[in-house]
Amino acid sequence: MRKILALALAFTMVLSMAACSTTKKDDPSAKSEGVMTYKEYVAAELDSEVVIEAYVQAKQSWWEDKATVYAQDGDGAYFLYNMACSETDYGKLTQGTKIKVTGYKSEWAGEVEIIDASFEIMDGSYVAPATDVTALLGKEELVDHQNQFAAFKGLTVEASKDADGNEVAFLYNWDGSGQDGDDLYFQASLNGETYTFTVESYLCDKTTDVYAAVKALEIGEKIDMEGFLYWYEGVNPHITSVTKAK
Amino acid sequence: MRKISLCLVFAMLFSFLFSGCHGSRGLEAFAIPEDFDESRDYEITFWAKNDTNKTQTRIYEKAIADFQALYPNITVNLRLYTDYGKIYNDVITNISTNTTPNVCITYPDHIATYLTGANTVVPLDELFANEKYGLGGSSLRFDSPTQEEMIPSFLEECVIDGQHYAIPFMRSTEACYVNKTYVEKLGYELPEVLTWDFIWEVSEAALAKNVDGTYRLNGQNVMIPFIDKSTDNMMIQMLCQKEAGYSNDRGEILLFNDTTRELLNTIAQHAKSGAFSTFKISSYPANFLNAGQCVFAIDSTAGATWMGSHAPLSDISRDKFIEFETEVKMVPQFDPEQPQMISQGPSVCIFNREDPQEVLASWLFAQYLLTNELQIAYAQTEGYVPVTLKAQNSAAYQTYLSRIRDDNSTFYDVKIKASQLLLDHVENTFVTPVFNGSASLRDAAGQLIENVTKSVKRKETVDNSYIEKLFADVSSLYRLDQIGGRASISVDREELGELPAASVALLSILAIAWILILFYVLFEAIRKKRM
Incomplete structure (x- = not known):
């Protein structure tokens, strides 16, 4: 009898554990009541209040109780600019953390973002895979992926001109006016078209692997990249990793 | 036993008192050395701001190279910013760790905050007037403007609480x-x-x-x-x-x-x-x-x-x-x-150091930023104007202004019109x-x-x-x-604000201790009298 009871208990535990693991696996597109779907967010007018749920993908900066964060759900991405956030809460915003954000939809130089926002941390976790947007470079549809974690594959590093007119693989700041620690700008081409990529120093500072990798780039080198599809007067990807093309 | 306890209380109170004094002590006020000691090497940092403009970066780099050629014992390390606010935040952070730059591009509004630390920023009036190393000084290795050759209103903008705490570098509107x-x-x-x-x-x-x-x-x-x-x-x-x-x-x-x-x-x-x-x-x-x-x-x-x-x-x-x-x-x-x-426009301040020779080295470099070549070159990068009459009246600068529209870069018409706007309306x-x-x-x-x-x-x-x-x-x-009322620059009562809780507690303990001592002395005296 004891053996049967033990077996029954073990079986129940296994079943309950399986049930738990099922509920923990979030549907990143699912929304709580009163929260917009990504489609509804896209349709919302600029300067209107929006309430979204998303998962932190990367933190860009924190200063004076304001955080700037890339977040994403199963359908699209959000750039949360200068969101009210204590330093303690900023520490809790790790990759995958689910948050509910209330703020205003806004646009700055082409970048659609949520500003004047507040947030609360929710249960759940999701890390978005990089969407391969290589084929969309130079096309209008690319904007549909704005702020998403994206991959660019098989591009060739092109020369930029530094302050002295020399050909270099990257520049500190867009025109070469900066120095180590500033944003890195570099160009890479695909099918005869050249695009500009940035290592944003707040998102990835000079201690990061990507910063070192870009400084080590050579003109003509073939590379794969990942990063966030930021927008500034056109697409301006903020790169988080660079590797030799596979 | 009572005496031992009392001694212990005294010892503790004095140790608190001395540690408090030690913690609150800042740098000594800067005193100009009689001579600049050129037998020593100095390394100074210069935090500069550029308008994301590579020409400006190159001008800074050239200025440093030229200055170091004149003063081989001074090494200037350049750190570039593109935002005044970031410089301000970094300086504030570095004041607490005594790691401020030696020379810093800044705004007088910001200096007013820096000045809340004792002797943090060097007052410049005595340096201006110093016969050897002051403006137009006899021992300088470069052609510096005299104080009379500075645009008076621009210099006046650097006065805080009756003293100059900066020199203007460029002016714009x-x-x-x-x-x-x-x-x-x-x-x-x-x-x-x-x-x-x-x-x-x-x-x-x-x-x-x-x-x-x-x-x-x-x-x-x-x-x-x-x-x-x-x-x-x-x-x-x-x-x-x-x-x-x-x-x-x-x-x-x-x-x-x-x-x-x-x-x-x-x-x-x-x-x-x-x-x-x-x-x-x-x-x-x-x-x-x-x-x-x-x-x-x-x-x-x-x-x-x-x-x-x-x-x-x-x-x-x-x-x-x-x-x-x-x-x-x-x-x-x-x-x-x-x-x-x-x-508006950038000014330059100098942060104090324990070593007055290092401060003097900083002043020499700061003053070098006022030389004609640098003033004219930097003013040409944007719609700035030089801050010295010496530069503004120079043939080189007047020729620059007259060549408006000669090309679309150095002589870009919108830029020269912008500079001219300020030159015509300084008053x-x-x-x-x-x-x-x-x-x-x-x-x-x-x-x-x-x-x-x-x-x-x-x-x-x-x-x-x-x-x-x-x-x-x-x-x-x-x-x-x-803020309200007089928010003066010198470290006075208003700036310090309310006493911290720890100080209040310490003073209270001292008062209580004195009351106890008096009480003890009185008690002993009465007891002896009765005996």
Whole structure:
């Protein structure tokens, strides 16, 4: 009898554990009541209040109780600019953390973002895979992926001109006016078209692997990249990793 | 036993007292050495700001190389910033760790905050006047301007609490960059001096649309007729022109007044129609101006190379540019007969060190930034003007000004017009009072405009009760309610504020100890008397 009871208990535990693991696996597109779907967010007018749920993908900066964060759900991405956030809460915003954000939809130089926002941390976790947007470079549809974690594959590093007119693989700041620690700008081409990529120093500072990798780039080198599809007067990807093309 | 206990109490109290003294001690005030000791090597740091402009970076680098050739025992390490606010934040952080730069590009408003630390920033008056190393000094290895050769008003801007704490490096003002072609297309003639009434009227007219929803003026889907880059300057200049309160020399906050209310209501009205927006809300005015999506773009004269159909610098692709005639005007005025515009631009301060020789080395480099070659070269990078008469009156600078339109880079017409605007109107410039908290007040002034503009875009009602709440919120956000009254620069009681709790506790313990001692002595005396 004891053996049967033990077996029954073990079986129940296994079943309950399986049930738990099922509920923990979030549907990143699912929304709580009163929260917009990504489609509804896209349709919302600029300067209107929006309430979204998303998962932190990367933190860009924190200063004076304001955080700037890339977040994403199963359908699209959000750039949360200068969101009210204590330093303690900023520490809790790790990759995958689910948050509910209330703020205003806004646009700055082409970048659609949520500003004047507040947030609360929710249960759940999701890390978005990089969407391969290589084929969309130079096309209008690319904007549909704005702020998403994206991959660019098989591009060739092109020369930029530094302050002295020399050909270099990257520049500190867009025109070469900066120095180590500033944003890195570099160009890479695909099918005869050249695009500009940035290592944003707040998102990835000079201690990061990507910063070192870009400084080590050579003109003509073939590379794969990942990063966030930021927008500034056109697409301006903020790169988080660079590797030799596979 | 009692005596031992008392001794212990005394020992503890004294140790507290001495440790407190030790912790509060700052640097000694700087005293100018008799001679600069050239037998030693010095390494100094220079935190500089450039306008994301590689020519400026190269000028700094060349200046350092030339200076080091003159003084081989001084090494200058350059750290570049593109944002005054970031320099300010980093300096504040570094003051607490005694790792400030030696020489730093800054604004007097910021220095006022730096000065809350004892002897943090070096007062410069004695250095100016020093016979050997002062302005135009006899022992300098370069041709430095004398104090009389500095533009007096620019030098005056560096006075805080009666002392010079900085030297001006470059000066600029704000200008209104106008798409003259559009103004005339709308049927208006551009006046010599822009008025606010004119700006608002033309901006509203520019919003007329075609039946397909595009704007009649540019045939595009985007048109923000008037964009201001710096809303703090916008509010400050409007209040100055109206002779209304902002702050005064006693450090009193006068921003929240009826004129400000009136101005905010007008701004809200034009933001609501879409005639007005700000850099923080929409983006750089230059990008809209050059794409034909803006008629009036207000920005610093130090941003002139980004303005116009043929701007040498741009963040937008060339295919987005449209062709138009760019005019550079004074910022709009309420009284065109008595124009008022802000004076701004980088100044240089020197941070104190334990070693006075190191401070003197810093001063030599700071002063080198005033030499003609550097002043003229840097002024040419943007719509800046040199801060010395020596440079302004030099043949090289006058030739530069006369060669307007000779090319589209060094002699870019919009840039030279912007510099000329300031040169012609130095007497019409003003600065705001500097005190500990004046940097926050400046931010607050801009925040008022940003908030009403955002609110009307969000279809919120901006009325008197909204503005009252806005005043309270902004005052609280920038802690202006804690500044009030004289916020003097020297380390006085008001700046130190309330005593910290630990100090109050220590003083209380001391008082209690003395009472106990007196009580003990009295008690012993009575006891002995009875015995």
